[in-house]
Amino acid sequence: MSRVAQVRVPATTANLGPGFDSLGLALNLWNSADFSLAGKGYHITVQGEGEDCLPDGEHNLIVRAARSFYQSRGLPEPDGVRIDCCNQIPVGSGMGSSAAAVVAGILGAAAISGVSLSLIEALQLAWKLEGHPDNAAAALFGGVVVAVVYGQECLVRQFNLPIIQVTIVTPQINLPTSAARKALPAHVSLRDAVFNLGRTPLVIEALRTGDLDLLGKVMEDRLHQPYRLKLIPGADAALQAARSSGAQAVAISGAGPSLIAFSRQCASEVGAAMQAAFARSEVSSRVFLLETSSVGASVKIDTPA
Numbered sequence: 001m002s003r004v005a006q007v008r009v010p011a012t013t014a015n016l017g018p019g020f021d022s023l024g025l026a027l028n029l030w031n032s033a034d035f036s037l038a039g040k041g042y043h044i045t046v047q048g049e050g051e052d053c054l055p056d057g058e059h060n061l062i063v064r065a066a067r068s069f070y071q072s073r074g075l076p077e078p079d080g081v082r083i084d085c086c087n088q089i090p091v092g093s094g095m096g097s098s099a100a101a102v103v104a105g106i107l108g109a110a111a112i113s114g115v116s117l118s119l120i121e122a123l124q125l126a127w128k129l130e131g132h133p134d135n136a137a138a139a140l141f142g143g144v145v146v147a148v149v150y151g152q153e154c155l156v157r158q159f160n161l162p163i164i165q166v167t168i169v170t171p172q173i174n175l176p177t178s179a180a181r182k183a184l185p186a187h188v189s190l191r192d193a194v195f196n197l198g199r200t201p202l203v204i205e206a207l208r209t210g211d212l213d214l215l216g217k218v219m220e221d222r223l224h225q226p227y228r229l230k231l232i233p234g235a236d237a238a239l240q241a242a243r244s245s246g247a248q249a250v251a252i253s254g255a256g257p258s259l260i261a262f263s264r265q266c267a268s269e270v271g272a273a274m275q276a277a278f279a280r281s282e283v284s285s286r287v288f289l290l291e292t293s294s295v296g297a298s299v300k301i302d303t304p305a
Contacts, residue, residue, distance in 0.1 A: 005035040005111030006300040007104045010293050011089045012096030012138040013168070013253040013260050016203050017219035018196035023203065024096075024138030024145045026293040027166060031087045031100045033062065035108035039080035042066075049087040050097070061098060065105025065129055072125055075113060083108065090286070093170045094254035098177075099135035102126045103297050111299050119296070120156065123147070127154050135254065142296030144207045160294040162210040165267045167247070168288040169238060169274040170258040175231055180255035183227045192222035207292075212248035212262055219249040219262075232257045234281030238274040245273035 011029035015021070031049075042063045044056045054060060058067075062083055070077050085104075089097045106125050110117040119140045126140070127133035127147075133154045137147035141158040148155050199218040206215035229235045229252065238259055242250040247261035247270045261270050271287035278285040 003036075003112055003114070004302045005108050006032065006302065007035065007108045007111070007297065008032045009100040009103045009107075009139050009297040010096075010142065010295070011290075012099060012135045013094070013166075014096070014132075014134040014138070015221070015224065015251065015254060016144075016207075017221045017225070017249075017251045018199040018223070019134075019146075019203055020196065020221070020223045021132045021134055022146055022148055023200065024134035024136075024147060025207065026138045026142045026144075026296055027095070027168075027290045028293040029088050029095070029288065029290055031085065031089050031097075031104060033086075033104045033108055034084040035112045036082050037078050037080065037112055038082040042081050042083070044083045044085065046085045046087060048085075049089055050091040051087070053091065061101040062105040062108070065102040065126070066109035068125055068129060069106045069109040069117075070113075073115065075115075078112070081109075081112070090170055092174070092176065094252065094256045094258040095168065095170075095288075096135040096139060096254065099126070099130055099139050102129045103136055103139045107297060107299050111301060120154075123154050123156060138296070140296050143294045144204060144292075146204065159204060159208045161207045161292055164207070164210060164212070164292045165263050165265070166290045166292060167242070167261040167263065167267045167271045167274070168253055168258050168290060169261075169271055169278065169285050170288070171232060171234065171238075171278050171283045171285045173232065173257050173283060175255070175257040177255045180228050180231065183231055184224055185227065188223055195220075195222050212264060215262055216248040219251050221251070225252050228252055228256050234278040234283045235259060237280065238277040241273040241277040242270050245270045
């Protein structure tokens with residue numbers, strides 16, 4: 001009988017202030033996808049986030065990722081694949097929705113084909129589709145990760161961390177990752193590079209130990225955040241509102257437009273303050289009260305009796 005692969009992938013946040021394109025963190029917000037061999041071609045259903053905008057055929061990123069797996073292994077594609085998605089991660093939010101789709105596609109394709117695939121092998125495929133490894137590494141390994149490209153391979157180290165409250169506020173504006181990247185300067189000063197380099201390992205240590213006071217002192221950035229904040233109406237005010245309402249550390253989540261705040265106890269108050277700041281700039285927003293996750297993607301195989 002045909003096997004069914006149930007894949008779960010967490011949301012992720014990347015950069016974490018100074019760790020541009022190298023740091024990622026898993027969050028306890030999940031996309032799930034059930035893969036089965038059925039019909040002809042690829043058929044996708046989507047419930048939840050993205051159900052009104054994600055394509056339901058071969059242009060869907062999950063399908064593209066699945067096909068890349070088959071090509072990488074020299075395997076023929078199945079006659080038909082059905083993928084039923086239930087999404088909690090907002091699309092285009094800076095919370096790793098594209099990485100979640102890529103990881104799900106790769107893991108699901110391997111599972112229904114009966115192929116053993118390690119996490120590092122999955123990451124080697126995922127970062128080439130994503131263009132950078134930070135979100136995909138966090139989605140696969142969980143916890144906080146450092147991931148860099150070394151030649152044609154990806155190097156990654158994962159660190160477990162205590163549960164930390166996270167508030168993410170997503171302004172309802174359109175900020176494609178491509179536009180966020182175009183806003184960055186082609187060259188940076190040595191002073192700014194050193195500023196980020198010195199803080200990046202301390203961000204890892206602060207998260208690993210749950211030291212939010214330290215995190216608040218080192219989650220600053222000079223390479224991407226000052227340029228991207230200008231693209232997000234109300235973002236500067238929302239950052240200040242988060243700190244004033246009790247957040248120890250605040251940053252842009254990934255390429256934006258979401259902002260992420262870390263706090264000990266007042267997550268809901270932080271979210272309300274940030275949302276009010278965006279509203280003063282006539283920008284509506286959504287608040288997600290989450291926690292960090294040391295658990296990454298998982299696959300469960302069901303074989304009907």
